[in-house]
Amino acid sequence: MSSVPHIDIDHVAKLARLALTPAEKEDFSRQLGDVLRHIEQLRRVDVGAVEPTAHAFPVHNVWAADEPQDGLPVAAALRNAPAQRQNMVAVPKVVE
Amino acid sequence: MADAVCFQTIAVLADRLKAGELSAVELMQAVIARTRAVDPMVKAFNTCDEADALAQARASDARRAAGQARGLLDGIPVGLKDVIAVRDQPLTASSRMLADFISPYDATVTQRLKAAGAVLWGRLNLDEFAMGSSTENSAFGPTRNPWDLTRVPGGSSGGSAAALAAGAVTATLGSDTGGSIRQPAALCGVVGLKPSYGLVSRYGLVAYASSLDQIGPFARTVEDAAILLGAIAGHDPLDSTSFRTDIPDYRAVAGAAPRPWRIGIPKEYFGEGLDSEVAEAVQRAIAFYQSVGCEIHEVSLPHTSYCLDTYYIIATAEASSNLARYDGIRYGHRSRQADDIVGLYEKSRAEGFGAEVKRRIILGTYVLSSGYYDAYYLRAQKVRTLIRQDFLQAYGQVDALLTPTSPVPAFKLGEKSDPLAMYLCDIYTIGANLAGLPAISVPCGFTRAGLPVGLQLIGRPFQEADLLAIARSYEQAHDWHRRYPTIR
Structure with missing residues (x-):
């Protein structure tokens, strides 16, 4: 962490696949700067020997019987697709 | 008459349905009429399907007539936050992203409510994708607090709290990631319960933060919350974080005779930023528990x-x-x-x-x-460990922790335009999510301006039965939950 937290908004927006307007970039930079300054206080906590917690009650080795089951019918799975053709989701061309 | 039905509890309505004094269709018709009358002002519903709800109610009446009623929830209208999937119904998360989405399947909680015979009523508004504390972040417009239409109902499950408080449904489900059930329950004067992480399946819940999200009930009373929790709790193979634990008859244990509980008061929850009227109401609740023989201990949660x-x-x-x-x-x-x-x-x-x-x-x-x-x-994950240890250490000494639910009563729409100020609304509720603990908000009074105040009790992991019993002993000695708003 640097002493003056700052989000490189263009870089992060690109990572997040989010097109932001110039006004959004300015607002979010300022607002998230405030949030990051607040978050700076976490640096005061001694976490040297502390294990991280990902879940409050981790459940390990969750197995399911390998039994075939019906999935969603094609029509139901495609019902919410923005575009479809021949039982497939239609997307813009991704290869040259 | 119709309005009186709309403010009755599940427990009372279940008796009346069983006795044949009331049909599920009559109840649903009253709820529809009430919704039509109040929702143009409160705006708690994203959508509702009257024909579908009446068909469900007719099916309930038919089951009952055939001697096949399914229990307390059969014929009871239950509303769902619009992040919980109901097959063939919209599921918007109050976002333009999902404005036209129709759910292809039921959430596990939806299936369990259907199996219990509940009449599913309405898709309830929220902060978009459950991100917020006021229900102002909805793409479909804000919900208003039935106690004062110029104020927010809290959030993110604001629609679930406001619809219930307004009498437009008998009970609802919400989801709670950082306080999204308890804070709106407090601000709208109803009971809201966030179960232990893993007690209720998240299958079919639109995901926000998967290690924190839990579905839980809103109800008029602790007893009703216990009834609803009993219907939705339990292991589900479709949620790999679902926890295997025995599910008791929550209603029966919550109604058992009060015990001399040991109640902890975390000193860090009564500091700067706490509204004085909220503090007074919570202090009176502490005095109540003391007066009925509970041990009160000041405790410390140092990483709060x-x-x-x-x-x-x-x-x-x-x-x-x-x-x-x-x-x-x-x-x-x-x-x-x-x-x-x-x-x-x-x-x-x-x-x-x-x-x-x-x-x-x-x-x-x-x-x-x-x-x-x-x-x-x-x-942050390491600090989460320390926060969790604080709670578990406190439970060596006490059965539950008692705090305010929200530092402030319902605030005005537009009042908290700064994101950080909004984030501070959740300061007392977040700890239970990070530690995975069950926590409940119970009405504990009103401010001089007539706004509800909520009391939060945080319990031991998977000890919802104790938590409900402690909450119910307070509720039975008070009548805050019998007050209803005049919506204007």
Whole structure:
């Protein structure tokens, strides 16, 4: 962490696949700067020997019987697709 | 008469349905009439399907006539926050991203409510993708507090709390990631319960922060919350974080005779920022427990001041990952302005998400990004361990912790325009999510301006039965839950 937290908004927006307007970039930079300054206080906590917690009650080795089951019918799975053709989701061309 | 029915509890209505004094169709008709009368002002419902609800009610009456009634919830109208999937019904998360989405399947809680015979009524408004504390972040407009229409109902499950408080439904479900059930329950004067993490299946819940999200009930009384919890709790193979534990008859144990509980008062929850009228109401509740023979202990949760920051790192990190699925490809909003595939992702997300969702995705992406992961995300996970240890240590000494639910009563719409000020609304509720603990908000009074105040009790992991019993002993000695708002 640097002493003056700052989000490189263009870089992060690109990572997040989010097109932001110039006004959004300015607002979010300022607002998230405030949030990051607040978050700076976490640096005061001694976490040297502390294990991280990902879940409050981790459940390990969750197995399911390998039994075939019906999935969603094609029509139901495609019902919410923005575009479809021949039982497939239609997307813009991704290869040259 | 019709309005009186709309404010009755599940427990009372179940008796009346059983006795044949009332039919499920009559009850549903009264609820529909009440919803039509009040929702243009309160705006708690995103959508509701009157024909479908009446068909469910007719089916309930037919079961009862055939001697096949399914128990207390058969014929009872239950509303769902619009992040819980109901097959063939809209599921919007109050987002433009999912404005036209129709759910292809039922959430596990939906299936369990259907199996119990409940009449599912309405898709209830929320802060978009459950991100917020006021229900102002909805793409379909804010919900208003039935006690004062110029004020917010809290959030993110504001629609679930407000619809119930307004008499437009008998009970509801919400989801709670950082306080999204308890805080609106407090601000609207109803009971709200966040179960232990893993007690209720998350299958079919629109994901926000998966290690924190839990579905739970809103109800008029602790007894009703116990009834609803009993219907939705229990292991589910479709949720791999679902926890195997015995599910008692919550209603029966909550109604058992009061015991001399040991109640802890965490001193860190009564500091700066706590409204004086909220503090007074909570102090009176502490005095009540003392007067009935409970031991009151001051305890310390030393890492409390780090809860908010820890939460906003973990929750936004998980959100940035969970919301990556909204890319305009398989479902959800697709931009018409894009020329290539990356542009399609970026523009679909830009057009589909509102400002708060974008803010949290940006923050979450940042704390997970190369060079910052250890400093923010990993450190927050370690502080989470310390926060959890604080709670577990306190439970060596006490059975439950008692705190205010929200530092302030319902605030005005538009009052908290600064994101950080809004985030501070959750300061007393976040700890239970980070530690995975069950917690309940119970009405404990009103401010001089007539706004409800809520009391929070935080219990031991998977000891919902004790938590409900402690809450019910307070409720039975008070009548705050019998007051209803005049909506104008």
